[in-house]
Amino acid sequence: xxxxxxxxxxxxxxxxxxxxxxxxxxxxxxxxxxxxxxxxxxxxxxxxxxxxxxxxxxxxxxxxxxxxxxxxxxxxxxxxxxxxxxxxxxxxxxxxxxxxxxxxxxxxxxxxxxxxxxxxxxxxxxxxxxxxxxxxxxxxxxxxxxxxxxxxxxxxxxxxxxxxxxxxxxxxxxxxxxxxxxxxxxxxxxxxxxxxxxxxxxxxxxxxxx
Amino acid sequence: xxxxxxxxxxxxxxxxxxxxxxxxxxxxxxxxxxxxxxxxxxxxxxxxxxxxxxxxxxxxxxxxxxxxxxxxxxxxxxxxxxxxxxxxxxxxxxxxxxxxxxxxxxxxxxxxxxxxxxxxxxxxxxxxxxxxxxxxxxxxxxxxxxxxxxxxxxxxxxxxxxxxxxxxxxxxxxxxxxxxxxxxxxxxxxxxxxxxxxxxxxxxxxxxxxxxxxxxxxxxxxxxxxxxxxxxxxxxxxxxxxxxxxxxxxxxxxxxxxxxxxxxxxxxxxxxxxxxxxxxxxxxxxxxxxxxxxxxxxxxxxxxxxxxxxxxxxxxxxxxxxxxxxxxxxxxxxxxxxxxxxxxxxxxxxxxxxxxxxxxxxxxxxxxxxxxxxxxxxxxxxxxxxxxxxxxxxxxxxxxxxxxxxxxxxxxxxxxxxxxxxxxxxxxxxxxxxxxxxxxxxxxxxxxxxxxxxxxxxxxxxxxxxxxxxxxxxxxxxxxxxxxxxxxxxxxxxxxxxxxxxxxxxxxxxxxxxxxxxxxxxxxxxxxxxxxxxxxxxxxxxxxxxxxxxxxxxxxxxxxxxxxxxxxxxxxxxxxxxxxxxxxxxxxxxxxx
Numbered sequence: 001x002x003x004x005x006x007x008x009x010x011x012x013x014x015x016x017x018x019x020x021x022x023x024x025x026x027x028x029x030x031x032x033x034x035x036x037x038x039x040x041x042x043x044x045x046x047x048x049x050x051x052x053x054x055x056x057x058x059x060x061x062x063x064x065x066x067x068x069x070x071x072x073x074x075x076x077x078x079x080x081x082x083x084x085x086x087x088x089x090x091x092x093x094x095x096x097x098x099x100x101x102x103x104x105x106x107x108x109x110x111x112x113x114x115x116x117x118x119x120x121x122x123x124x125x126x127x128x129x130x131x132x133x134x135x136x137x138x139x140x141x142x143x144x145x146x147x148x149x150x151x152x153x154x155x156x157x158x159x160x161x162x163x164x165x166x167x168x169x170x171x172x173x174x175x176x177x178x179x180x181x182x183x184x185x186x187x188x189x190x191x192x193x194x195x196x197x198x199x200x201x202x203x204x205x206x207x208x209x210x
Numbered sequence: 211x212x213x214x215x216x217x218x219x220x221x222x223x224x225x226x227x228x229x230x231x232x233x234x235x236x237x238x239x240x241x242x243x244x245x246x247x248x249x250x251x252x253x254x255x256x257x258x259x260x261x262x263x264x265x266x267x268x269x270x271x272x273x274x275x276x277x278x279x280x281x282x283x284x285x286x287x288x289x290x291x292x293x294x295x296x297x298x299x300x301x302x303x304x305x306x307x308x309x310x311x312x313x314x315x316x317x318x319x320x321x322x323x324x325x326x327x328x329x330x331x332x333x334x335x336x337x338x339x340x341x342x343x344x345x346x347x348x349x350x351x352x353x354x355x356x357x358x359x360x361x362x363x364x365x366x367x368x369x370x371x372x373x374x375x376x377x378x379x380x381x382x383x384x385x386x387x388x389x390x391x392x393x394x395x396x397x398x399x400x401x402x403x404x405x406x407x408x409x410x411x412x413x414x415x416x417x418x419x420x421x422x423x424x425x426x427x428x429x430x431x432x433x434x435x436x437x438x439x440x441x442x443x444x445x446x447x448x449x450x451x452x453x454x455x456x457x458x459x460x461x462x463x464x465x466x467x468x469x470x471x472x473x474x475x476x477x478x479x480x481x482x483x484x485x486x487x488x489x490x491x492x493x494x495x496x497x498x499x500x501x502x503x504x505x506x507x508x509x510x511x512x513x514x515x516x517x518x519x520x521x522x523x524x525x526x527x528x529x530x531x532x533x534x535x536x537x538x539x540x541x542x543x544x545x546x547x548x549x550x551x552x553x554x555x556x557x558x559x560x561x562x563x564x565x566x567x568x569x570x571x572x573x574x575x576x577x578x579x580x581x582x583x584x585x586x587x588x589x590x591x592x593x594x595x596x597x598x599x600x601x602x603x604x605x606x607x608x609x610x611x612x613x614x615x616x617x618x619x620x621x622x623x624x625x626x627x628x629x630x631x632x633x634x635x636x637x638x639x640x641x642x643x644x645x646x647x648x649x650x651x652x653x654x655x656x657x658x659x660x661x662x663x664x665x666x667x668x669x670x671x672x673x674x675x676x677x678x679x680x681x682x683x684x685x686x687x688x689x690x691x692x693x694x695x696x697x698x699x700x701x702x703x704x705x706x707x708x709x710x711x712x713x714x715x716x717x718x719x720x721x722x723x724x725x726x727x728x729x730x731x732x733x734x735x736x737x738x739x740x741x742x743x744x745x746x747x748x749x750x751x752x753x754x755x756x757x758x759x760x761x762x763x764x765x766x767x768x769x770x771x772x773x774x775x776x777x778x779x780x781x782x783x784x785x786x787x788x789x790x791x792x793x794x795x796x797x798x799x800x801x802x803x
Contacts, residue, residue: 011593013593013597014593014596014597014600018600021603024607084588084593084630085588085592085630085634085638086656088656104630105596105599105600106595106596106630108603108606108623109603109606109607127656127659127660128656128659128671129652163671164670164672165658165668165670165712166670170668
């Protein structure tokens with residue numbers, strides 16, 4: 001199954017490289033490339049891509065804000081944040097905004113393509129320091145949210161192990177589950193973050209209007 | 211004194227003076243309240259300057275008056291006359307001042323031919339201690355004087371007189387006067403002369419009579435009287451009542467009754483006296499320097515016997531404190547001093563604050579600059595290097611490229627990725643947003659985890675919560691991260707380990723980072739300088755921390771960094787961003803211990 005991808009990247013050289021890498025894969029089709037969030041928001045609904053590679057730092061509207069906007073679409077694309085540096089704070093905020101994964105731009109082309117292909121099943125692996133922030137996030141807000149948006153016990157285990165430096169394979173071994181399952185847990189964790197973030201935003205909005 | 215005068219005195223009829231008679235002689239107007247009569251005071255002169263004054267106003271004499279004169283009495287040319295004026299400067303004088311009127315007892319020595327050769331004067335001023343203003347109850351004071359008869363003296367006579375000074379007025383009673391000669395042996399003195407005993411003397415029936423051997427003299431001899439004093443039975447005494455400022459009177463013993471003396475005779479004269487002596491007319495009351503304070507200058511007219519007539523003038527006076535002795539001055543000085551100290555304290559505080567603000571501003575500017583540098587590196591350099599990494603990554607996968615070229619591209623790709631990581635390190639270090647303990651924890655976790663992933667080492671992270679609000683300077687962060695990288699490098703290069711366990715904790719203000727591997731270990735004593743150990747030690751020492759290394763062959767190695775985190779980090783590191791520092795490698799031999 002061919003995946004359609006849109007690239008949003010303000011640096012021309014990088015944008016062209018990313019597009020070139022995507023084009024090099026027969027099962028991936030690059031349907032668009034934008035240099036800013038505003039253009040991307042205008043065009044993406046029509047193009048309806050499966051995946052968006054979104055630069056985190058964009059001029060004007062930030063990549064994070066753009067993610068939040070795209071996620072409001074009816075058929076929202078999967079979004080992978082691309083970043084020059086593994087800046088935990090911004091990645092964390094992007095995940096909360098609805099990003100499905102993240103990737104360092106200088107990753108080898110294979111890794112990049114794999115991330116696009118696997119985005120449905122969990123995307124790129126979450127590294128320890130991001131996991132740590134996620135643990136903190138759920139820990140701090142646990143009491144304030146619906147049960148259904150809380151992490152399952154298994155998800156918590158996965159997250160804790162991730163934060164302690166375990167890689168997916170090790171987590172699988174430790175918990176007696178497959179790596180695929182670990183990835184899907186991570187994916188769900190990301191989704192819950194996003195949902196919680198939205199619920200929170202709604203609550204905030206309501207509090208304001210009241 | 212001649213006969214005609216005696217006749218004139220004798221011709222003046224008068225009864226023996228009693229107190230009532232005396233009062234009639236010097237009528238005393240009795241008034242309920244002292245009348246303020248400003249004409250009693252003419253001028254106030256301070257240090258040769260006449261001050262203008264008003265009777266009902268306090269007069270300031272100025273600070274430090276050195277010479278104060280009150281001119282009292284009737285003004286020049288006035289027909290006003292006052293019997294006797296006494297003054298008192300309340301606040302200064304203990305008692306009334308009579309102004310220098312003088313009467314005296316004198317012993318006059320004559321030659322055989324009757325020429326005066328010498329006179330021995332015993333003066334009196336003011337009022338005698340026993341004088342209380344009345345003839346009835348005042349008491350005598352005894353006086354006793356010894357002296358030597360002068361050369362050429364052959365006779366001595368006694369006299370008491372009101373001729374002591376200009377304008378002298380008042381009363382002088384001398385009684386029981388005895389002049390005697392002291393003998394060389396212890397024999398009793400030989401009485402030479404004595405005042406008349408008037409008691410029971412039938413010879414004195416008229417006050418104008420003179421007792422035997424005594425006579426009146428002076429310009430107005432009638433002022434020499436015979437008085438009756440004391441309670442009943444009254445005592446008759448010789449007195450001078452001088453109520454005429456321009457004249458005087460005296461009692462003296464006649465030449466015939468004079469005593470016979472010889473030069474160098476040791477003589478003793480004793481008598482009882484009472485007196486009240488003052489001055490009439492205008493005069494000055496003189497005072498030297500007056501200390502600061504308030505005074506009241508009083509001038510009162512009294513009768514010839516010293517009884518107040520009720521005429522009185524007062525003048526309130528003030529000698530102000532010099533300004534530097536006044537309370538308000540010191541109050542002002544205190545207030546000014548306080549104001550000055552308060553404002554100087556405030557100024558210092560303001561100055562300090564301003565300096566702190568400037569310092570802060572400088573720091574902020576520096577941080578902005580650091581942020582800008584970080585941003586530039588991130589945006590531009592980061593993107594370029596990432597591009598290289600992507601390009602070479604693509605080339606590495608080009609099926610058409612020769613194997614060798616693809617291997618080279620692979621290396622370029624790897625190297626540029628390393629470069630991105632290195633750039634990230636720098637950007638992270640200079641970004642002021644990361645100047646806290648939490649950031650260093652996150653960063654170490656991320657870096658070590660990545661290094662482990664790349665080296666395919668198991669990684670176990672135990673990171674206790676690190677506070678975000680504890681500052682950690684860029685230099686400190688940089689040194690710790692570089693030391694951690696060095697430690698990880700050693701593990702990957704030399705340890706042949708399969709797992710790295712990292713503990714990061716913060717307790718009791720100590721940040722502890724320990725990196726432990728399960729590798730082959732090494733003998734520290736055998737290789738004290740290798741393994742970049744010196745570098746790690748130096749980096750920690752640089753920021754005031756310590757680096758502990760435990761290792762022995764086959765037990766793995768533990769590297770531990772310990773650092774006391776100082777609050778309000780004030781080291782100068784912020785001024786020297788670590789980006790400008792060259793990472794020092796291969797430091798020459800420092801003894802490792």
